[in-house]
Amino acid sequence: xxxxxxxxxxxLTKDTLPKEDPDKVILGADFSAEFNAISTAFAGxxxxxxxxxxxxxxxxxxxxxxxxxxxxxxxxxxxxSGNGTIDGSLEVTGALTNDGSDVAxxxxxxxxxxxxxxxxxxxAPADGKTYGRENSAWTEVVIDTSEFDEIxxxxxxxxxxxxxxxxxxAELNVSGNAVVGGSTKSAxxxxxxxxxxxxxxxxxxxxxxxxxSTATTFSFTNVPAVDGAYACTLKLTAAxxxxxxxxxxxxxxxxxPTLSAGxxxxxxxxxxxxxxxYGFVSGQEIA
Numbered sequence: 001x002x003x004x005x006x007x008x009x010x011x012l013t014k015d016t017l018p019k020e021d022p023d024k025v026i027l028g029a030d031f032s033a034e035f036n037a038i039s040t041a042f043a044g045x046x047x048x049x050x051x052x053x054x055x056x057x058x059x060x061x062x063x064x065x066x067x068x069x070x071x072x073x074x075x076x077x078x079x080x081s082g083n084g085t086i087d088g089s090l091e092v093t094g095a096l097t098n099d100g101s102d103v104a105x106x107x108x109x110x111x112x113x114x115x116x117x118x119x120x121x122x123x124a125p126a127d128g129k130t131y132g133r134e135n136s137a138w139t140e141v142v143i144d145t146s147e148f149d150e151i152x153x154x155x156x157x158x159x160x161x162x163x164x165x166x167x168x169x170a171e172l173n174v175s176g177n178a179v180v181g182g183s184t185k186s187a188x189x190x191x192x193x194x195x196x197x198x199x200x201x202x203x204x205x206x207x208x209x210x211x212x213s214t215a216t217t218f219s220f221t222n223v224p225a226v227d228g229a230y231a232c233t234l235k236l237t238a239a240x241x242x243x244x245x246x247x248x249x250x251x252x253x254x255x256x257p258t259l260s261a262g263x264x265x266x267x268x269x270x271x272x273x274x275x276x277x278y279g280f281v282s283g284q285e286i287a
Contacts, residue, residue: 005041008033191233200232200246200268209235217244223274231269233282238264249277260285 017024124131130141194205203222238259265282
């Protein structure tokens, strides 16, 4: 808060006067007048403890206007441009506004709650249909299930054909393993054939053929890891080239067969997912 004080006596000018000039003398009355003026000026200043302000008070500081009040703040109007921090209570008997808009008081909020109209939502009709809320009312939701019904009907027809022992289809494609609980009967059983240069891929075929042009080491890959047996047939034309059989292959009398100059046919069987293979000669020197 600014203190307005205007000096009465120009003491600095007295220093420039000659010694014999009577105005050079400083009288006690001059000091009394100055001290009284200073006292009067400070009387308008607010004390540091429990100050009382009458009228409009503006607080400005270098940070843009921060006001910190510790304790209770009560009075007429309080306008804060900037940040206002109150560590205590703020009593407002008039309107409290923020950027020109009224701030809702506790009484206002309670009144709004008391005047609010609560609408209870009843249960949807219990008729087995599907309902949703639309415009504050229950509306039936209709879902077109015709396509699903057709798919379900196809599945039911297929299951019925299987249960009757017949499948009216030219071809049954199964991706993965087909597990049949009973016996399998077919007018003809066709196995898939694949040409190999040494790797017998069990996921591709059960019958393999190879015509060698160099020494070859045979190996298995993708052996079915199922509880059962897997067997494959190999038609081999070695053409005089040496053959190394897969590790773990056991032959009759523990002796690998001697390859002929023509075409030989072998059967390889495993019952432990490829750890052990049993080799059998099906025919040799086949023209």
